Amino acid sequence: MKQLLTLIAGVIFGIGLTLSGMTDPARVRGFLDIFGDWDPTLAFVMGGALIVMAVAWFIQPKMVKPLVDTTWHLPGTRHIDGKLVGGAALFGVGWGLGGLCPGPAIASLGTAPSPAAIATFVASMLAGMLLHKLVTSKNA
Template sequence: MKRDASSGHSPLTALVAGTLFGAGLAMGGMTDPARVRSFLDLFGDWDPTLAFVMGGAVLVMAIAWRIQPRMVEPLFADKFALPGTSDLTSRLVLGSALFGIGWGIAGLCPGPAIASLALRPSSAAIFVVAMIAGMTIARMFEKEA
């Protein structure tokens, strides 16, 4: 299968990884905005489910970060695409704050929102359209700067 020149991986690899990710989000209940909002409600009816889902992701990534330096090349790509910087910028802080506010209000973030399109398309579509609009507006301002 032909590889994407920008990422170095095949569309099939992206499809399999995205499907696995979406299934994990759905199985973990992360496509349910009420469950996510309950996690953020520390003084009310708190639901720790999200902490377990995040803990599982951290565990998998900790293992991957230990294995990766020993690998000559990735299994499903031409080269590793690792972050090159750890600079803490005002843009990163502002973007993180806006992301957190939107996540807290909607109970969805991009991954679960896209997965929710298959489960609850009417409610998720509004969020996904707004998310794409926000990304477009941010890119317009980025080009001006």
């Protein structure tokens, strides 16, 4: 049941990303071009996401456990360190250069006008995750 609900949530998320235009790198770059032909669409998508998360943050403390799991899997710390800042900076640079972040990139695999470019982006993203896992497991 948990896997089915996870799949359904992922499909709904992917459909939302596609319908909102977030799988179009030009739209993301348009949002980042604040001194040129600025496209505010992404701001509305982010605002919608904040509303959904605000509801989740309000409801979660009132629940004993998640609906389809035995415990909550929340971050154990709120500490901001170099790894977090570096990762956020790397994410931002990749997002700005590529025009996609992981969710829209994966959703784009089925809808992209240039599937080779998207597949290369996703492959590079997966290689980066593997490299991070190898580096952090050796340092742990």
